[in-house]
Amino acid sequence: MPTTDHSTFLHQAQRLKILCAGIASLILMVGIARFAYTPMLPLMQHQAGLGIAQGGWLAAFNYVGYFCGALIAANIVDLVKKDRLYRLGLVVALITTVGLGLTQNFWAWSVLRFFAGLSSAAGLLLGSGLVMHWLLRHQLRSELGIHFIGMGAGIFLTALFVHLAAGQISWQQHWFWLTAIGLLLAFPAWFWLPRPNTSGYNVSGDKMIDHPPSAQFIQTFMLAYFCAGVGYAVVITFIVAHVNQIAGQQDYGAITFMIIGLAAAPACIIWDLIARQLGNLNALLLAFILQLAGMLIPILSPGLIWTFIGAALFGGTFIGLVSLVLTMAGRYFPNRPAKMMGKMTLSYGVAQIAAPAAAGVLAQWSGSYTLSIIIACGTMFVGCCLIYRLRTLE
Numbered sequence: 388m389p390t391t392d393h394s395t396f397l398h399q400a401q402r403l404k405i406l407c408a409g410i411a412s413l414i415l416m417v418g419i420a421r422f423a424y425t426p427m428l429p430l431m432q433h434q435a436g437l438g439i440a441q442g443g444w445l446a447a448f449n450y451v452g453y454f455c456g457a458l459i460a461a462n463i464v465d466l467v468k469k470d471r472l473y474r475l476g477l478v479v480a481l482i483t484t485v486g487l488g489l490t491q492n493f494w495a496w497s498v499l500r501f502f503a504g505l506s507s508a509a510g511l512l513l514g515s516g517l518v519m520h521w522l523l524r525h526q527l528r529s530e531l532g533i534h535f536i537g538m539g540a541g542i543f544l545t546a547l548f549v550h551l552a553a554g555q556i557s558w559q560q561h562w563f564w565l566t567a568i569g570l571l572l573a574f575p576a577w578f579w580l581p582r583p584n585t586s587g588y589n590v591s592g593d594k595m596i597d598h599p600p601s602a603q604f605i606q607t608f609m610l611a612y613f614c615a616g617v618g619y620a621v622v623i624t625f626i627v628a629h630v631n632q633i634a635g636q637q638d639y640g641a642i643t644f645m646i647i648g649l650a651a652a653p654a655c656i657i658w659d660l661i662a663r664q665l666g667n668l669n670a671l672l673l674a675f676i677l678q679l680a681g682m683l684i685p686i687l688s689p690g691l692i693w694t695f696i697g698a699a700l701f702g703g704t705f706i707g708l709v710s711l712v713l714t715m716a717g718r719y720f721p722n723r724p725a726k727m728m729g730k731m732t733l734s735y736g737v738a739q740i741a742a743p744a745a746a747g748v749l750a751q752w753s754g755s756y757t758l759s760i761i762i763a764c765g766t767m768f769v770g771c772c773l774i775y776r777l778r779t780l781e
Contacts, residue, residue, distance in 0.1 A: 402525070404575075405522070406533055407575055407579060408518070408575050408576050408577075409514060409518040409534030409537060409580070410536055411572040411576040411579075412473075412510045412514045412576035412580070413511065413515070413538050413541060414537045414540055414541035414572050415477065415541075415569045415573060415576060416476055416477065416506045416507050416510025416511070417511055417537065417538050417541050418537065418538065418540065418541010418542055418544060419480065419484055419545055419569045420479075420480035420483055420503040420507055420569070421453075421503060421504065422541060422542050422545055422623070423545040423549070423565055424446070424449065424500070425546075425626065425627055426545060426546045426550070426640075426644050427561060427562075428625075428627060428628055429628055429631055429640060429641075430549070432628070434558045437493075438751075439628075439747060440747045440748050440750075440751045441493055441747075442624075442625075442628070443624070443743045443744050443748065443750070444743075444747065445500050446500075446620070446624040446743035446747070447740050447741070447743050447744035448497045448498075448501045448504070449500040449501065449504040450504060450736060450739035450740040451740050452501035452505040452506075452507075453505070453507050453508050453736050453739065454504070454508075454733065454739070455504070455505060455508070456476075456505045456508020457508050457512060457729045457732035457735075457736050458729070458733060459472070459508070459729075460508060460512040460513055460732070461729025461732075461733060463513075466517070466520065467583065469516060470517060472509055472513055473510070473513040473514045473517060473580075474577060476505065476506040476509025476510055476513065476514070477509075477510075477577055478573075479505060479506040480503065480506040480507075480510070480569060480573075481566055481570060482502075483499045483503040483506065484503070484565055484566045484569055485563060486499045487499055488559035488560070488561070489559075508732070511538075511713075511732070512728050512732055514580070515713060515728070517580060517583055518580070519717040520583060520584075521581070521583070521584075523717065524584060533655065533659075535655035535706065535709070535713070535714075536653070536656070538710075539650070539651025539652035539654055539655070539702065539706045540651075540652045541648070542647060542648030542702070543649045543651070543652055544568075545565065546644040548564070548568070549641055550642065550645060553641065598720075599720065603780060604777065607777055608712075608777060609734035610734065611675075611770045611774050611777065612731050612734045612770075613734040613735065613738045614738070614766045614767055614770025614773065615675065615678070615708055615767065615770050616734065616735035616736065616738030617738040617741075617742045617763050617766040617767070618679070618763045618767035618770070619678075619735075619738075620739040620743050620746075620763075621742050621743065621756075621759050621760055621762075622701060622705075622760060622763065624746070625743075625747075625750065625760075626643060626644060626647070627640035627641060627644050628640065629685075629755070629756040629757070629760065630643045630694060632756065633694075639694070642695075643694060643698045644698075646695055646698040646699050646702060647698045647699075647701055648702060649699075649702065650701075650702030651702040651703065651705070651706035654702070655706060655707060655710040657707065658670060658708075658711055659711075659714070661673065662711060662714075667711060667715050668774065668777055668778050669778070670711060671708065671711050671712070671774055671777075672771065672775060674707050674708040675704075675767070675770055676771055678700070678704035678708060678767065679764060679767045679768060680697075681697045681698070681699070681700030681702075682701060682763065682764050682767060683764050684696055684697035685760075686760055713728050713731070716731060742763065745759075746759035746762075746763070
């Protein structure tokens with residue numbers, strides 16, 4: 388093999404390893420540490436005595452941790468520190484997952500969910516930022532969103548596992564097996580992502596320069612992302628329990644969540660292609676509108692087929708929405724992608740703290756999750772209007 392061909396092969400292999408490291412880290416720190424709780428919620432309510440309102444509070448504690456992680460990510464500039472915290476997040480994700488199966492104390496669960504949220508922020512913001520920095524440094528802008536596949540894959544795989552294992556093992560053993568799966572993912576997530584280069588130059592020797600948008604643009608963007616956070620947090624936390632409450636659909640909650648994950652898995656690539664054709668903001672507006680439709684359909688037409696259609700729309704858009712926003716942050720700030728990613732996630736995180744707790748209390752009062760989802764849909768509509776406004780500010 389000629390030297391140039393060999394060099395190209397090694398570069399392609401390294402690029403593949405970087406992307407796989409990002410995907411593995413997101414499956415572990417987001418899919419397992421964060422999202423496994425949703426399909427596990429009905430099981431913990433049935434077997435471990437977890438109350439409806441308590442389920443909402445545990446979700447809120449998780450989002451508080453995620454919010455704190457986003458705050459840290461938004462204020463750390465040093466790439467070496469980001470790398471250390473990313474690797475610490477891998478360890479924390481494993482500890483918090485196994486810990487959920489070792490206790491039935493609500494306050495212990497709360498602490499574990501808080502730290503699981505921290506680890507999720509380390510994966511989604513710091514880990515993704517490190518992957519993006521490597522790709523941008525190697526002039527691979529077109530591949531910025533590929534590793535976000537890990538979010539959808541993580542949702543699908545955890546939901547599939549919980550569905551297949553239901554009735555076969557206890558709720559505690561679910562968490563132990565999820566930890567074992569996470570341990571396998573931790574190896575590529577740790578060893579395949581190299582330590583960051585801090586030179587500030589790409590491989591061609593050109594300086595990587597940030598191109599920030601206006602302050603008004605960012606403020607409006609953050610408010611729109613807050614609205615998306617409300618819609619996302621309510622549905623992703625309670626969709627399994629909501630579907631299981633509907634007459635004739637008691638056994639289809641986990642399947643609905645699987646459909647969300649299955650639709651989410653290729654969403655990052657699909658929305659990246661859409662963004663190339665329509666532009667980032669037009670693609671983002673379309674994602675907002677379709678996510679709202681996915682949230683409304685199961686409420687307006689609660690039949691099983693419509694529930695699955697709504698789940699597919701929701702799964703195919705909320706991950707795409709997140710990947711579009713975070714990829715835009717990488718394009719605006721190639722030197723410090725995690726900085727804007729952290730700021731955007733702070734607004735998303737505030738919504739995720741308040742919305743599940745309020746939705747859980749409201750569901751306990753009303754006897755169902757329908758009213759909570761309707762309110763979330765209204766908030767999502769406001770977000771659509773704000774994204775439309777962004778198109779005039781760009």
